[in-house]
Amino acid sequence: MQCPLLYRFRVIDKLPEEPSVAATRGTLVHAVLERLFDSPAAERSAPRAKGMVAAEWRRLLAQRPELAKLFSPEERADEATEGGDAPAGEELALDEEKLSRWLGEAESLVERWFTLEDPTRLEPAERELFVQATLDSGLRLRGVIDRVDIAPSGEVRIVDYKTGKAPKPEFASEALFQMKFYALMLWRLKGSVPRRLQLVYLGSGDVVSYDPEESDLLGAERKLLALWDAISRATESGDWRPRPSRLCGWCDHQAHCPEYGGTPPPYPLTVQPRLPEPRTEAATTQNSPASPPAEGS
Template sequence: LVERWFTLEDPTRLEPAERELFVEAELDSGLRLRGIIDRVDVAPTGEVRIVDYKTGKAPRPEYAEGALFQMKFYALVVWRLKNVIPRRLQLVYLGSGDVLTYDPVLADLERVERKLLALWEAIRQATETGDWRPRPTKLCGWCDHQEHCPEFGGTPPPYPLPVTAAIGEQGRMGPD
């Protein structure tokens, strides 16, 4: 993987603004978003590029949108923190040597925010009602958790208590 990385990017020429950057932002709704961005580059013009590394191979084109969701999530957090829309999102697949890029616009980030709010509301409702229905797909046959899934006659484990463990003081971008 290291050899592939050197082929894709010459690390001796990279000067990232941040590496393994913990980011956290709270939306107007109160929903708190957190993540760790592998690399943030800032051009002399102030344009931001967010880079994430994957050890596997790139997804087929029809699955690229799903792969980019994480990157759009990071872009949303950076936009909410710094009021800056990253110029480029870049996924580097070290397993296959592919690089997937995307240049987000404001409408993308607003769409991701709406999707996250809808997902959070669905989770909140499921928590209140205890109704956690499985949504089977063709990938279920590969799942290691079939013994816990009602779709396969399994019994879900008890719902865990909230976790309040503190996060280590890494590089941070966001509220103190």
């Protein structure tokens, strides 16, 4: 939806992308909010959650050592970029001031969450829930839901954390579509429409809620089927168009993008020209040389 050519670069070409400070901060904050619920309700306090940030960062760095490049002194970061990863047994030096500032930003986001929700009164049914559902068409959907709450009455609330700011109303549809995607999967799996979709924007301190109806999810399903049809046709033809937007400035693939004078890598799949659409019987009769012209023509 954002850019067909970017979809190709990521999904088909699998071009590498550099980790970003913002995305990594989001991963870190999500991990803290998920693990906080391992503690008894009475111990889920803001100071405790803030104190978890540094430990979760160390855990994340152990899993993905390449993230150290985000906080390396500039000259060492350049060397790592040119020569690949650090030599075996040698860890990249970190810019401690930059890292401390970044961890402080993550702590602030975690602390703000406590002004929006009270975790001492929440007992999520699921956290970081991997969901997979197959539509009647055969299209398989997969996703990971940040949190699922189930009320004593059985009503379901889907919650998603966003570490950025709430978008302006004219740009809110993309985030809401993501939530409808999750709701559609749970509806197909459980047979009931979730009661509420809730987006928690930690960057701006906003909570956006939406109560979907069955018609909303049917509309999301139709949109997904149309998207998959477009993806299938582009996969066969190799015709992936760039869609310039304000997000292009953050794209890692400008060197390969025609919009920036770049050339995409050779298409790795076999191009399958689409057959012409079959003509209807009426059109065949009309265009047949054996058919006499109609009177008066």
